[in-house]
Amino acid sequence: MTNADFEKIVDTSDEWIVTRTGISERHIAGDDISSADMAIKASERALESAGLTHEDIDLVICGTVTPDYKLPSNACVVQEKLGFPNAVAFDVVSACTGFINGLSIANSLIATGQNRRALVIGTEKLSSFTNYEDRNTCVLFGDAAGAAVVEACDDGRGVLSSFMKSDGSLRPLLWSKVGGSRYPYPRDFAFDGSDKILMNGSDIFKVAVRAMSKAAKEVISIAGLTIDDIALIVPHQANIRIIDAVAKRLGVGRDRMFINIEKYGNTSSASVPLALDEASRSGRIKDGDHVVMVAFGGGLIWGATLVKW
Ligand code: ACO
Secondary structure (H helix, E strand, O other): HHHHHHHHOOOOOOHHHHHHHHHOOOOOOOOOOOOHHHHHHHHHHHHHOHHHHHHHHEEEEEEOOOOOOOOHHHHHHHHHOOOOOEEEEEEEEOOOHHHHHHHHHHHHHOOOOOOEEEEEEEEHHHHHHHOOOOOHHOOOEEEEEEEEEEOOOOOOOOEEEEEEEHHHHHHHHOOOOOOOOOOOOOOOOOOOOOOOOOEEEHHHHHHHHHHHHHHHHHHHHHHHOHHHHHEEEOOOOOOHHHHHHHHHHHOHHHHHHHOOOOOOOOOOHHHHHHHHHHHOOOOOOOOEEEEEEEEEEEEOOOEEEEEOO
């Protein structure tokens, strides 16, 4: 869906969207495609590129706020469809930080020896959750999935440090009101957007810049490194101006921030794995590089992971 498509449904313009957000287009999944369907595709490709089969995986973690069902988890739907006979599967509800938190949990479980090999997924069908009558939000979001296989290695590479934090008092900045146990759908529910994404964009903007910069600095410091040691930062793709502001606070140029927001918009928990995959396939990440992934999302919740590739 391009910015020109939005000009036809809400009062907006390509110029406004590009200058305010950096987004030119986003992918919208068809009616017959769910977030678990996209997760399954991404998982199959991750397994293929790792040269592994379903039997090798003993942990499936799916970051999502747009699961197929309220019950069970999307991770269990992926397990049902792909069949991981040796695995436990569960979701992580951390909005755009879903993949980062999933990676952190997988890393800890593998480090303690409880699990051996994890599939960490970020998948969102945000179009199922977006109010296409609200120009403040609808132009921002897209659908996508990404996945990574995680296992232990003993050559000093892998996850060097992780950081997770949230502030539940900031819930009203980004939430969805109707449809849960506090405000179940009334029998006569009339569409008013209250079951879709509700957002205070400018306040989130400020928190996001502060939180992402701090989280990135935190993982760099825990790992005993400095910003000069970091080859690439893979940030959550919410807004190009947020990414630029984070880069400024970290003291790096755009050349060290991976950016693909123009093609996908904000895909929540899919955003970081999608960017990571493009960065690695396009040669932006080389063996031995230190890479920081950093995200924030509804909760509000934020976090970062530093890996040696
Ligand atoms: N087209 C044209 N005008 C628009 C549009 C649009 N699509 N959207 C908003 N406007 C208008 C507003 O109505 C407002 O008009 P007004 O001054 O007459 O009231 C004006 O533009 C300026 O609005 P601001 O909110 O000040 O614009 P801002 O520069 O802050 O940009 C934006 C808005 C893009 C939402 C920005 O604040 C942002 O990106 N914030 C972060 C949001 C975000 O990342 N949310 C997702 C979190 S992650 C997750 O968990 C899914």
